[in-house]
Amino acid sequence: MTNSKNIPLIFSLLGGLILLFIISPLISMFLATTPLQLFETTKDTEVLDSIWLTLRVSFLTTLFFAIGAIPLSYFLSRMNFRFKNIINGIVDLPIVIPHSAAGIAILGFISRDSVLGQIASSVGLNFVGHPIGIGLAMAFVSIPFLINAARDGFENVPVKLEKTALNLGASPIRVFFTISLPLAWKNILSGLIMMFARGLSEFGAVIIVAYHPMITPILIYERFGSFGLKYARPVSVVFILVCLAFFILLRTLAKEKKSANA
Amino acid sequence: MLKLKDISVKLGDFQLKEINLNLDKGDYYVLLGKSGVGKTVLLEIIAGLIKPSSGQVFLNDEDITHKKIQKRKVGIVFQDFSVFPHLNVKQNIAYPIKGKKIANIEKEDLINIYAELTNISHLLNRDTQNLSGGELQRVALARMLVSKPDCLLLDEPLASLDVQLKGGLRKLLRYINQSGVTILHVTHDYEEAIALSNKVAVIHEGKIIQKGLTKEVFQKPANDFVANFTGIKNFFHAQFSPTNTANINGTLEINVSNKDQIEKGKIIIRGEEIILSNEKIESSATNNFHGKIKQIIPYLSNHEVIIDIGIDLTVVISEESLVKFNFRENSKAWVSFKSTAIKIIP
Numbered sequence A: 001m002t003n004s005k006n007i008p009l010i011f012s013l014l015g016g017l018i019l020l021f022i023i024s025p026l027i028s029m030f031l032a033t034t035p036l037q038l039f040e041t042t043k044d045t046e047v048l049d050s051i052w053l054t055l056r057v058s059f060l061t062t063l064f065f066a067i068g069a070i071p072l073s074y075f076l077s078r079m080n081f082r083f084k085n086i087i088n089g090i091v092d093l094p095i096v097i098p099h100s101a102a103g104i105a106i107l108g109f110i111s112r113d114s115v116l117g118q119i120a121s122s123v124g125l126n127f128v129g130h131p132i133g134i135g136l137a138m139a140f141v142s143i144p145f146l147i148n149a150a151r152d153g154f155e156n157v158p159v160k161l162e163k164t165a166l167n168l169g170a171s172p173i174r175v176f177f178t179i180s181l182p183l184a185w186k187n188i189l190s191g192l193i194m195m196f197a198r199g200l201s202e203f204g205a206v207i208i209v210a211y212h213p214m215i216t217p218i219l220i221y222e223r224f225g226s227f228g229l230k231y232a233r234p235v236s237v238v239f240i241l242v243c244l245a246f247f248i249l250l251r252t253l254a255k256e257k258k259s260a261n262a
Numbered sequence B: 001m002l003k004l005k006d007i008s009v010k011l012g013d014f015q016l017k018e019i020n021l022n023l024d025k026g027d028y029y030v031l032l033g034k035s036g037v038g039k040t041v042l043l044e045i046i047a048g049l050i051k052p053s054s055g056q057v058f059l060n061d062e063d064i065t066h067k068k069i070q071k072r073k074v075g076i077v078f079q080d081f082s083v084f085p086h087l088n089v090k091q092n093i094a095y096p097i098k099g100k101k102i103a104n105i106e107k108e109d110l111i112n113i114y115a116e117l118t119n120i121s122h123l124l125n126r127d128t129q130n131l132s133g134g135e136l137q138r139v140a141l142a143r144m145l146v147s148k149p150d151c152l153l154l155d156e157p158l159a160s161l162d163v164q165l166k167g168g169l170r171k172l173l174r175y176i177n178q179s180g181v182t183i184l185h186v187t188h189d190y191e192e193a194i195a196l197s198n199k200v201a202v203i204h205e206g207k208i209i210q211k212g213l214t215k216e217v218f219q220k221p222a223n224d225f226v227a228n229f230t231g232i233k234n235f236f237h238a239q240f241s242p243t244n245t246a247n248i249n250g251t252l253e254i255n256v257s258n259k260d261q262i263e264k265g266k267i268i269i270r271g272e273e274i275i276l277s278n279e280k281i282e283s284s285a286t287n288n289f290h291g292k293i294k295q296i297i298p299y300l301s302n303h304e305v306i307i308d309i310g311i312d313l314t315v316v317i318s319e320e321s322l323v324k325f326n327f328r329e330n331s332k333a334w335v336s337f338k339s340t341a342i343k344i345i346p
Helices: A002-031 A035-043 A045-078 A084-096 A099-110 A115-122 A131-155 A159-167 A172-200 A204-209 A216-227 A229-261 B039-047 B089-097 B104-117 B133-146 B163-178 B190-196 B214-219 B224-230 B319-325
Strands: B002-011 B014-023 B028-032 B054-059 B074-077 B151-155 B182-187 B199-204 B207-213 B235-241 B245-248 B252-255 B264-269 B275-277 B287-298 B303-308 B312-317 B332-337 B342-345
Touching: A002 A229, A035 A045, A035 A229, A045 A084, A045 A131, A045 A172, A045 A216, A045 A229, A084 A131, A099 A115, A099 A131, A099 A204, A131 A172, A131 A204, A159 A172, A159 B039, A159 B074, A172 A229, A204 A216, A216 A229, B002 B039, B014 B028, B014 B039, B014 B182, B014 B199, B014 B207, B028 B163, B028 B190, B039 B074, B039 B151, B039 B182, B074 B133, B089 B104, B089 B133, B104 B133, B104 B163, B133 B163, B163 B182, B163 B190, B182 B190, B190 B214, B190 B264, B190 B342, B199 B214, B199 B224, B207 B214, B207 B224, B252 B287, B275 B319, B287 B312, B303 B319, B303 B332
Parallel strands: B028 B182, B028 B199, B074 B151, B151 B182
Antiparallel strands: B002 B014, B002 B054, B199 B207, B235 B245, B235 B264, B245 B252, B264 B342, B275 B332, B287 B303, B287 B332, B303 B312
């Protein structure tokens, strides 16, 4: 009896320690940064340029890859075929491999020696050290978040509604755009935001593909390596605030979805 | 009009075997069977949502077995209504005609006509999330009718409605059928077949075991299963008077308990609830008639006695009673039943 009474207390203590572990380093970093340092950092064009580049590349990459990822998610949610588990495994692969190794793989894929690199060279493009290369590295590590969320969303759409729409005379493409996509939209939106946020924070894969132009996670690393913790910290705080804004947006959307389903 | 020829399909544990059905234009055809025998699968085959292993589906003499779902002119209304939750009532009804080359004013007219027909004009701007089962059913029907199908397929349309809503919807379905729409309606409820259909087919273990005019199937069941499943042989069209009497076929007047003051409908009297006797018996039963036994049909556990009291009434009695009271064909007997034993179907 006494033991079972203590269980919530023990669980709260253990859980509290984990929350403390997550929050303490962030709080200490914020506390160690003065408002003046923050103000100076927001005026630093190198920092602003890198944040803008990170946001822009991650955003455009997310949109570009969504064009293929959303139909793939729909396909995976609706079709049953022999190698479906293998395809699902391939989708999750970027999550489990080290990001530096992913960067090496991407570099091999887009370097001038590769087929893709040669095709790009023929039109005067070099993906290595180019925002497109950064985008490819970001997409590689973040796309599973979009595909998995969208697939879950489509799986929650009753097939019967799609059948009904077909029976009412709608073409399969109209059914997709008017029934499946709107009904799975909350999940897809969560996936898009998650992919975007994950792209923003990518470091390991991008640094292999493109040190310059410098995305913010690399700038933080560079400031730390060249000038030390004191100079890296304000950039980190500003960037975390930007990421936090998107994190809050994501949580709000997820909450709305939950109450809509209730 | 709609013809199924040797349709067979195997899905998981059950299969449909060589289903043959023939619906004429204007038919209200009820496919009657227990849950899980494949009634819905058959509707989905007709609508093109499931491919049959063999057999053909014809609509207006055209083989539509392999025709695209959206090109067939058969409309299915599912048991769970499948109303689109992200669209409001009006958008749901407009779905089949959206994007079609029809003037907007004509589209509005169509929406209003069918909303009025299904009595949901007042709900047009409402979200579908908060509608009742009956209202959702009407939205699904209006949406389907807007698409003007040649044949309407209804999957247990009354199953999830309460008694009052059932009455209203039956009236609506009858009206839709009378306005020229051919209907194939699947159900496990024999009352729906009696109330609505002109033809009925009984499906059991993946096969159609009897089909034909509703009256014939109910009154002359082909085997014990149909007899037990339909169970009702005494059903008649009747005109009701305000004094709680019903006139059957203009030949017999019986006392009924007509609480809802219905003017016209059908009545059911279960054979098990009728008492057969050699002498008139004094009891609380207000319906007592003298008649001639036309036929005695033996079944496994009991006998059916058909007695002519102006109408042919089927009475179910046990072997012991038959022997004890010595009922014989062409002999006279009395029947007695309470007004509360009579079920009225509007």
